[in-house]
Amino acid sequence: MSDKNPEKGEVSRRDFLGLAAIGTAVLSALGVLAGVLRIFKPDVHFEESKKFKIGKPEQFPVGTVKKFDDKKLFVFSDEDGFYAITAVCQHLGCIVYKTDWGFQCPCHGSKYDQMGNVIGGPAPRGLPWFKIEQLVDGSLVVDASKEVPKGTKYIYV
Amino acid sequence: MGEVNQSGIAKFLNNIRSLKKSFLGSFLRSGKPTSDKSRAAVMFNNFFLHIQGVKTHINTLRPTYTFGFGLISLYLLIIVVISGVLLMVYYNPSVTEAYNKIKDLKYVVFGGNLLRNIHKWSGEGMIIFVLLHMARVFYTGSYKKGREFNWVIGIVLLILMFGMNLSGYMLPWDQLAYWALLIVANIINSPKEITDSLGITQYFDIGGFFKELFLGGTNPTQESLTRVYLLHIWLLPMFLFLFLGIHFWRIRKDGGLTRPDTFERKDSDVYYVNPPEKTGGIFPTYKTYGLMELARGRTPAVDKDVENTVLSWPNLLIAELAIFVLTLAGVIAYAYFVDAPFKEPANPLIPENPAKAPWYFLGLQELLSYSAFMGGVGLPGLALLGLALIPYLDREEDRVGIWFTNRQGVTVALQSFIIGTIVVIGILAFVVNFGWFRNWWPNVPQILITLINPGNIWVGFMIVYSLFVIKKTGSTRMGAIALFTMFLVSYVIFTAMGTYFRGPNWDFFWSKSQWPIH
Numbered sequence: 001m002s003d004k005n006p007e008k009g010e011v012s013r014r015d016f017l018g019l020a021a022i023g024t025a026v027l028s029a030l031g032v033l034a035g036v037l038r039i040f041k042p043d044v045h046f047e048e049s050k051k052f053k054i055g056k057p058e059q060f061p062v063g064t065v066k067k068f069d070d071k072k073l074f075v076f077s078d079e080d081g082f083y084a085i086t087a088v089c090q091h092l093g094c095i096v097y098k099t100d101w102g103f104q105c106p107c108h109g110s111k112y113d114q115m116g117n118v119i120g121g122p123a124p125r126g127l128p129w130f131k132i133e134q135l136v137d138g139s140l141v142v143d144a145s146k147e148v149p150k151g152t153k154y155i156y157v
Numbered sequence: 158m159g160e161v162n163q164s165g166i167a168k169f170l171n172n173i174r175s176l177k178k179s180f181l182g183s184f185l186r187s188g189k190p191t192s193d194k195s196r197a198a199v200m201f202n203n204f205f206l207h208i209q210g211v212k213t214h215i216n217t218l219r220p221t222y223t224f225g226f227g228l229i230s231l232y233l234l235i236i237v238v239i240s241g242v243l244l245m246v247y248y249n250p251s252v253t254e255a256y257n258k259i260k261d262l263k264y265v266v267f268g269g270n271l272l273r274n275i276h277k278w279s280g281e282g283m284i285i286f287v288l289l290h291m292a293r294v295f296y297t298g299s300y301k302k303g304r305e306f307n308w309v310i311g312i313v314l315l316i317l318m319f320g321m322n323l324s325g326y327m328l329p330w331d332q333l334a335y336w337a338l339l340i341v342a343n344i345i346n347s348p349k350e351i352t353d354s355l356g357i358t359q360y361f362d363i364g365g366f367f368k369e370l371f372l373g374g375t376n377p378t379q380e381s382l383t384r385v386y387l388l389h390i391w392l393l394p395m396f397l398f399l400f401l402g403i404h405f406w407r408i409r410k411d412g413g414l415t416r417p418d419t420f421e422r423k424d425s426d427v428y429y430v431n432p433p434e435k436t437g438g439i440f441p442t443y444k445t446y447g448l449m450e451l452a453r454g455r456t457p458a459v460d461k462d463v464e465n466t467v468l469s470w471p472n473l474l475i476a477e478l479a480i481f482v483l484t485l486a487g488v489i490a491y492a493y494f495v496d497a498p499f500k501e502p503a504n505p506l507i508p509e510n511p512a513k514a515p516w517y518f519l520g521l522q523e524l525l526s527y528s529a530f531m532g533g534v535g536l537p538g539l540a541l542l543g544l545a546l547i548p549y550l551d552r553e554e555d556r557v558g559i560w561f562t563n564r565q566g567v568t569v570a571l572q573s574f575i576i577g578t579i580v581v582i583g584i585l586a587f588v589v590n591f592g593w594f595r596n597w598w599p600n601v602p603q604i605l606i607t608l609i610n611p612g613n614i615w616v617g618f619m620i621v622y623s624l625f626v627i628k629k630t631g632s633t634r635m636g637a638i639a640l641f642t643m644f645l646v647s648y649v650i651f652t653a654m655g656t657y658f659r660g661p662n663w664d665f666f667w668s669k670s671q672w673p674i675h
Contacts, residue, residue, distance in 0.1 A: 035268060039243050043265045 050145040056138050057082070057156050065098065073130070073142060074098065081153035084130040084142045085116050091123040103127065115150050126150065196470040206474075208405055212466040213473040216416035216558065218429050222297070223414065225480045226290035232484040233283040234401075238394070240276035241325075248328065250386035252379045255330040256502045263499065274492035280322055282488065284517045287318055288645075295547070295641050296570075298557045298634065299415040305548035307407040310400055312545045317397045319517070324389035326515055330382060335503035336512045338377045338385065342368050344525070344533035351530060354604040377505070417558035422465055430472045510661045519655030520648055523585075526663050527593065527610040536612050540644065547641070551633040562634055569626060569635045570642045577643035580618055581650045584611050589665040619643045 011019075052071060060066065060077040067074050072087045072095055087103075089096050094107035102119065103112040110121030117126045131146040134156045163171075172179070187198040200211045216222055247266055249258045262269035291311060294300060300308035323341065327334045349364035358365075373380025408414070467473075500509075514522045525532030561567045588611050594601045619640060627636035660666040661673060 036243065038267050039269075039272065040246055041267070043267060044261065 051141060051143045053135070053139045053141050054084075055140060057134075057140060060140075067098065069095075071142070071144070073144070075142070078153070081155040082132050082140065083153045084132055084144075085127050086130065086144070088127075089123060090118075090125045090127065091121065096127070117150070132156075190470050193468060196468050200469050206470075208409060209469055209473060210409065210413055211469055213469045214413060214416050214420075215422060215426050215430055215465050215467060216420050217414040218467070218472060218476055219426070220429065222416075222560075223293055224289070225476075226286050226293050228477060228480045229484050230283055230286045230290050231401075232481050233279045233286060233488070234397075236279040236485065236488055237276055237283065240272055240279065241390070243272055244276055245390065250328065250382050252330055252382055252503075255328060255382065259329045259331075259499060270496065271489075271492055274495065274497050275488055277325075277497035278491050278495070279488045280325060281515075281517070282491075283318055284322060287315060288648075291315065292641075292645060296560055296638075297415060298559070298562055300548040301552065301554055301557050302415070304407075304411050304415070307404060307411065308548045309545050310404050310407070312541060314397065314400050314404060316541065317393055317400065320393050321389065321397065322515070322517065324385050324393065327382070327385045328389065329499060330503045332500040332503055332507075332509055333498065333515075335377060335505065336508055337514060338372075338381060340512065340514070342372050342377065342381075344529065345371050347529040347533050350528070350603060350607055354602070354607070415558040417556065420465060420558075429476065430467045511659060511663060513655070513659075516652065516656055519659075520651030523651045523655045523659070524612040526659075527588075527612050528607050530607055531610060531612050535607075536616055539616060543640070544644075547637055551637040553632060553634045561638070565630065565632075565635060566638050569630070569638045573622070573626075573639040573642040574646055576622065577619075577646040578650065581615060581647050584615055585650075585654055587611075615647060619647070 054066075054068065054071075054073075054075055060075060060082060062077050062079060065074055065076045067087065074085045074087055076083050076085070085103075087095050089105040089107065089110050091105065091108055091110050094105050096103040096105045096110070096112070102114045103116070105111070105121065105123070108122050110123035111119045112123070112127050113119050115126070116129065118124075128147040129150050129152055131143045131148050131152075132154045133141045133143060135141055140156060187202045188195050190196040190199045197211045200206050200209065244262065247258055247262055247269070249255060259273070262273050264270070266272075294308065294311070323337070327338045346364040346368040349358060349362065352358040352361060352363065369375065371381070371384065372378070373384050513519060521532060521537060523532075524536055528535075556562045561570055593610065594606050622643065623636045623640040626639040627633055630636070657669075658665055658667070660669065660671070666672055
């Protein structure tokens with residue numbers, strides 16, 4: 001079309017402007033696409049909060065464990081403090097049972113030790129431990145959206 | 158390359174190396190459109206582009222011929238569909254949830270308010286531009302010479318488009334939506350006015366039958382919302398796209414848009430198109446879908462109009478792109494500044510006062526205030542029938558493709574405009590000041606009002622005046638111009654009446670500031 005030599009880095013004004021125009025249009029279209037795709041991300045989850053009260057410290061005497069079925073959670077209390085381990089099997093989401101030696105999943109046979117580490121079955125990772133906070137009125141609050149390292153125990157009175 | 162002894166592995170590696178070229182080549186088989194031949198080929202070979210001709214007549218591309226009204230209508234449709242699908246990600250057609258979901262869209266969802274505004278305004282913008290497009294087609298006489306049925310398809314599309322707007326209006330389940338639904342259901346029921354007068358309702362309740370089909374019951378309930386949603390997202394769009402496809406197909410088979418037989422290229426055309434260099438060719442004007450053409454030779458040029466066509470790539474496509482960008486920009490700008498209305502949640506116990514239809518139906522609502530059947534069914538039906546019959550009642554073929562046909566056409570249009578305006582305003586003034594039958598004779602039978610009311614009188618006048626024009630000018634085209642112009646004028650004036658001068662209880666007020674406060 002033009003007599004410019006592309007190997008020498010020459011490009012005609014017409015070609016440059018044409019390319020610039022197309023480039024701008026493409027960039028702007030990509031911007032629009034990004035905006036449109038953003039619409040699909042929900043701004044509000046119409047679901048229960050992952051942060052919830054579980055009771056006062058006195059309700060968890062040392063050496064006990066409580067299972068919260070509706071929250072899919074185990075809450076333990078021992079000499080080192082309180083700790084919360086999920087009851088959701090990390091393989092495909094079934095609820096695990098507590099055993100003497102740890103946790104057992106009925107669905108595909110995943111086994112976890114008492115710390116939540118995987119010791120058998122198809123689970124790809126261990127059971128997460130969750131953060132426990134205390135409100136001003138003394139109530140303990142589990143935040144199931146915040147995972148903490150295994151073995152993290154909390155002391156509240 | 159080409160060595161017979163090339164090893165298998167070498168062949169394979171070669172194929173990988175030339176992957177980009179071979180893939181792009183298989184995808185873009187016509188090659189780069191850098192020559193007239195390849196520009197023609199790309200229009201001819203491409204799935205999406207080949208609905209349009211390889212060549213386009215210069216008249217089609219002149220902005221002052223079509224003003225792009227048809228294209229704008231199409232682009233508004235595309236915008237309304239895409240925005241509608243995105244709204245569907247969050248909307249829920251439930252009488253308890255719909256209102257809240259619209260609230261979510263307005264206040265929570267990213268870009269939700271703009272999206273909803275875009276959807277509403279492009280949908281209502283379609284009404285304006287479709288009517289403008291219809292006016293353009295009418296005034297250029299483009300419903301003739303084989304294009305008659307495409308005009309009828311256009312009327313069908315007009316009806317479907319009004320249906321889309323109306324059904325969409327009902328989805329937020331706010332006060333506007335609920336009472337519109339109830340009123341429309343009762344309009345559907347209005348043939349009962351006739352069957353009651355004849356005393357046959359108990360045997361043949363056609364009104365009640367369709368009302369129940371529409372509402373899914375006898376009152377507006379969840380069943381109604383479900384059915385309206387079905388209409389809005391599936392049934393009506395399906396028919397809309399079907400008829401739109403036929404509409405475009407027929408345009409191509411008709412040889413594109415109309416143009417005057419006396420068409421001459423002007424110097425100013427060069428602002429819009431790259432004029433063709435070559436002249437001559439033996440194929441008649443209406444053949445736009447062939448690549449075959451004699452470019453050189455001694456054959457006499459039977460029809461010279463080929464020299465008034467240009468390649469669609471890029472002339473037509475660049476014009477279409479320009480109109481698209483302008484339409485999109487206009488919609489987004491309007492949607493940015495103006496919010497779509499959203500009233501209180503639907504309350505079956507408290508009707509709005511005044512309970513006004515959307516603006517495009519306020520003219521109808523004025524007619525409805527005289528008689529439910531005539532305003533809702535009779536007169537609109539008659540108007541649509543009349544519009545559909547225009548190409549069959551006016552078959553004069555001279556000067557197709559010229560606005561207003563000739564000087565006389567301009568005069569007839571102007572006179573009809575003025576006379577129509579005076580008569581409509583006169584009728585409205587009479588009704589406002591003196592009322593009608595029931596104000597003078599409280600016991601008058603309903604059938605008399607149904608048959609003789611201001612709406613009927615106006616339609617009757619339009620018909621009589623058009624026949625008078627036909628007689629006086631000796632031309633059905635002039636009569637058609639008179640009728641169509643008066644139709645447009647009355648649509649606008651009745652709509653303005655319903656919008657600005659009707660207040661609570663549908664009483665007349667000169668201004669909204671005079672409305673009584675409750």
